[in-house]
Amino acid sequence: MAEGAAADTIAGPKRPVPWRDVRVIRFALQVAFAAGTFALVRWLAGNLTSNLDRLGIRRDFGFLSQPAGFSILGAPDFRAQDTIQAALIIGMSNAIRVAIIGILLALVIGVVVGVARLSKNWLVARSASAYVEALRNIPPLVLVIFFYLGVLSALPRITEATFIGDVAIVSNRGVWVAWVTVAEGSRAFLIAALLALLAAANVAQWRTRVFDRTGAPHRRLLWATLTFAAVTAAAWFALQPPIEPSLPVLDGRVVTGGAWLYPEYLSLLISLVLYASSFIAEIVRGSILAVHRGQAEAADALGLSSGQRMRYVVLPQALRIAAPAIGNEFLNLAKNVSLGIAVGFAEILRVANTAAGNGQPAPQLLIVVLLGYLTLSLIISVIVNIFNRRLQLVER
Amino acid sequence: MSATTSTRPPVRRVAPARWAKDNLFATPFNALLTLIFAPLVAVVAWWFLRFLAVRARWEIVETNLTLYIVGAFPRDQLWRLWLSLAILAVVFGLIGGLVGATTREAAIAAGRPLTTTRWDRVARLGPPALLLVSLLGFARTFTPFVLTAGVVALGVATSLLARRLPGAVRRSVPLIAVLGIVVALFAISGFGGVPRSAWGGLLITMYYTIGALVISYPLGILFALGRRSSLPMVRWVCGAYVEFFRGSPLITLLFTGWLVLPFFLPADFSTPTLVTRALTIFILFTSAYVAEIVRGGLQAVGRGQWEAAQALGLSPWKQTRLIVLPQALRAVIPGLVGQAISLFKDTTLVLIIGQQDLLAIAQNVTKQDEFLGKGYIIESLVFVGIVYWVASYWLSKESQRLEVRLGVGQR
Numbered sequence: 001m002a003e004g005a006a007a008d009t010i011a012g013p014k015r016p017v018p019w020r021d022v023r024v025i026r027f028a029l030q031v032a033f034a035a036g037t038f039a040l041v042r043w044l045a046g047n048l049t050s051n052l053d054r055l056g057i058r059r060d061f062g063f064l065s066q067p068a069g070f071s072i073l074g075a076p077d078f079r080a081q082d083t084i085q086a087a088l089i090i091g092m093s094n095a096i097r098v099a100i101i102g103i104l105l106a107l108v109i110g111v112v113v114g115v116a117r118l119s120k121n122w123l124v125a126r127s128a129s130a131y132v133e134a135l136r137n138i139p140p141l142v143l144v145i146f147f148y149l150g151v152l153s154a155l156p157r158i159t160e161a162t163f164i165g166d167v168a169i170v171s172n173r174g175v176w177v178a179w180v181t182v183a184e185g186s187r188a189f190l191i192a193a194l195l196a197l198l199a200a201a202n203v204a205q206w207r208t209r210v211f212d213r214t215g216a217p218h219r220r221l222l223w224a225t226l227t228f229a230a231v232t233a234a235a236w237f238a239l240q241p242p243i244e245p246s247l248p249v250l251d252g253r254v255v256t257g258g259a260w261l262y263p264e265y266l267s268l269l270i271s272l273v274l275y276a277s278s279f280i281a282e283i284v285r286g287s288i289l290a291v292h293r294g295q296a297e298a299a300d301a302l303g304l305s306s307g308q309r310m311r312y313v314v315l316p317q318a319l320r321i322a323a324p325a326i327g328n329e330f331l332n333l334a335k336n337v338s339l340g341i342a343v344g345f346a347e348i349l350r351v352a353n354t355a356a357g358n359g360q361p362a363p364q365l366l367i368v369v370l371l372g373y374l375t376l377s378l379i380i381s382v383i384v385n386i387f388n389r390r391l392q393l394v395e396r
Numbered sequence: 397m398s399a400t401t402s403t404r405p406p407v408r409r410v411a412p413a414r415w416a417k418d419n420l421f422a423t424p425f426n427a428l429l430t431l432i433f434a435p436l437v438a439v440v441a442w443w444f445l446r447f448l449a450v451r452a453r454w455e456i457v458e459t460n461l462t463l464y465i466v467g468a469f470p471r472d473q474l475w476r477l478w479l480s481l482a483i484l485a486v487v488f489g490l491i492g493g494l495v496g497a498t499t500r501e502a503a504i505a506a507g508r509p510l511t512t513t514r515w516d517r518v519a520r521l522g523p524p525a526l527l528l529v530s531l532l533g534f535a536r537t538f539t540p541f542v543l544t545a546g547v548v549a550l551g552v553a554t555s556l557l558a559r560r561l562p563g564a565v566r567r568s569v570p571l572i573a574v575l576g577i578v579v580a581l582f583a584i585s586g587f588g589g590v591p592r593s594a595w596g597g598l599l600i601t602m603y604y605t606i607g608a609l610v611i612s613y614p615l616g617i618l619f620a621l622g623r624r625s626s627l628p629m630v631r632w633v634c635g636a637y638v639e640f641f642r643g644s645p646l647i648t649l650l651f652t653g654w655l656v657l658p659f660f661l662p663a664d665f666s667t668p669t670l671v672t673r674a675l676t677i678f679i680l681f682t683s684a685y686v687a688e689i690v691r692g693g694l695q696a697v698g699r700g701q702w703e704a705a706q707a708l709g710l711s712p713w714k715q716t717r718l719i720v721l722p723q724a725l726r727a728v729i730p731g732l733v734g735q736a737i738s739l740f741k742d743t744t745l746v747l748i749i750g751q752q753d754l755l756a757i758a759q760n761v762t763k764q765d766e767f768l769g770k771g772y773i774i775e776s777l778v779f780v781g782i783v784y785w786v787a788s789y790w791l792s793k794e795s796q797r798l799e800v801r802l803g804v805g806q807r
Contacts, residue, residue: 026627030627033629037633047663121422121426124430127433127436137741137792139742146774149759149773154771335644339647339745349645349647349651363655373643377643
């Protein structure tokens with residue numbers, strides 16, 4: 001290698017030998033790492049396919065169009081001869097429904113409790129602290145089972161059900177509450193409501209322009225709400241009412257009308273909301289405390305009332321700090337919907353488990369479930385990120 | 397009067413009437429809140445205390461206390477558990493004492509006030525005392541008291557001893573701790589002991605928690621470092637791993653471990669036990685979360701620290717281990733403890749795949765003949781709920797204390 005060495009001395013900076021050349025080392029390391037990972041994944045996948053073949057388990061997704069052979073709690077329209085695919089879709093929509101309602105309730109309760117923890121009223125602050133400390137240190141599964149077996153199952157039997165006026169029936173088979181059914185001819189009203197929304201947006205824009213021009217208070221939210229209310233009220237009376245109230249009626253052992261909150265659903269929802277709200281409350285409290293003291297003092301100096309100080313100065317800034325962490329809690333809540341399986345709530349994992357128990361291939365079913373929850377997580381994080389970006393400080 | 401001058405502000409004494417006016421009736425709105433909340437709080441507190449002290453039929457817990465704690469563990473082998481507990485008391489005493497001593501020194505060096513008023517010290521004993529009371533309060537014989545007292549004494553003695561250890565021994569404590577945990581495990585299952593499939597109750601809960609902690613935390617740190625690596629290939633693989641496990645619900649993963657994991661192994665491998673499968677899933681899942689927490693800590697360490705370490709001529713491994721990681725981990729202690737608490741609470745999920753953990757036992761004991769169909773589930777769940785609650789609460793309080801000591805978030 002004498003020629004090579006001579007060429008190096010002439011060419012100036014000496015290139016290190018390959019095994020000391022950082023570029024070569026990096027390349028070799030990455031190739032080795034990639035090869036190792038690939039080999040591991042291949043080994044696992046190879047084992048999976050050979051094991052499934054050996055045991056005679058199918059490896060395709062054709063089973064999805066086979067009849068399910070089971071019924072689903074809370075979905076009376078689903079029949080056993082419907083496909084597994086349809087069953088999984090019902091499971092997914094059940095999961096999404098609990099996730100959305102749970103997130104909204106947890107957010108509201110969490111914010112209220114979080115602000116209450118900072119109340120100047122000792123009793124309120126301590127009660128809020130107790131709420132948070134009590135709930136966030138208990139496994140959510142304990143809560144779910146407690147509400148299902150301990151509380152909702154202990155309610156009176158349907159024959160001795162408790163009536164709350166005409167609007168609710170409470171029994172151990174669930175709670176029926178007054179609800180509404182969509183009436184005939186609701187489409188015209190829907191169009192009217194859309195128009196009302198449009199009008200409200202225009203009014204809000206107009207108020208903003210007035211504010212920009214004259215500096216008079218814009219009160220655009222108030223104006224927009226009033227416009228919307230006025231137009232929809234007019235439509236309500238001019239057209240047929242789009243919805244009809246539906247009161248639960250007990251007839252023997254059967255309840256008709258109303259909305260049925262069955263124990264499986266209710267216990268899961270209550271537990272998830274209680275659990276998530278305690279974490280959200282803690283985030284809200286931390287975020288409010290993280291807003292610099294000077295901001296509150298400046299608001300005081302401007303003569304804002306304590307409510308105004310919170311509404312216009314502290315909360316908007318706290319929200320910016322809290323948003324990513326609260327988004328994380330939303331994701332946790334959505335994933336915890338799968339706890340429903342413990343009480344037999346028909347979310348997608350429960351449906352898949354039932355199907356697997358009927359002899360359908362578990363690997364594919366679990367892939368579907370994982371994809372379902374990953375999609376749900378993805379949708380929530382996309383929404384949170386959009387919201388988050390809008391909140392971020394626009395720096396000059 | 398002590399010789400040291402206190403840096404604390406003097407405590408302002410306020411007359412009760414004045415205190416009530418300031419804190420309960422400061423404004424009309426505040427007074428209204430008080431009037432609404434006071435009866436509400438009183439009713440809830442009265443109702444709960446009356447349940448605990450009077451109405452609850454605790455005989456279900458008294459009869460089944462051993463079942464709650466160890467499940468179907470053979471009763472003639474219980475001495476193994478006490479032996480193992482004694483070893484664990486030494487391990488945790490060692491860690492506790494050492495962490496206490498180190499953080500105390502750090503706090504003194506940085507001039508941060510030590511939070512040790514007399515009231516603090518009493519309050520600190522509250523949660524562990526409550527845990528012991530809630531477990532031992534239902535014991536019917538005298539033996540558990542004596543043995544527990546012995547274990548606690550051993551732990552306290554070790555922690556006091558640990559404070560006086562020389563630096564060289566201190567550095568090897570993590571290794572001693574891991575060894576101790578392995579030995580404690582072996583004391584139960586080794587030498588003709590009890591296989592893990594016969595463990596249950598609080599025992600299996602603790603096994604999952606400690607076992608997954610010990611393995612997943614180092615693994616998580618590796619994944620975090622991998623995600624911050626300068627090699628794109630490593631970064632992508634670690635990122636994909638972390639995102640996959642963070643995006644999936646743990647129960648679904650446990651199901652996968654239960655139903656599908658054996659398929660991933662060659663046909664001639666013996667199928668791992670259900671306990672091993674569940675533990676594997678806990679490890680994979682927790683390490684992804686730990687990776688994300690540690691990554692946050694790594695991001696908080698300034699570039700200058702790496703550069704300074706490079707300037708000192710340290711190898712990349714030493715830069716990471718001696719300069720960057722200690723700072724990164726210190727910054728994320730609350731997150732790491734929080735994850736440990738989450739793991740502890742998440743172990744309840746094994747009930748869904750048919751394991752007899754503490755929560756599963758709480759459900760199953762109500763199916764015994766003498767308790768069936770009489771609503772004993774409430775007492776049973778309240779009991780295990782309190783056990784979970786106190787343990788989690790204790791950990792979170794200790795973590796907050798540590799945070800103050802280390803001045804996390806202060807500069």
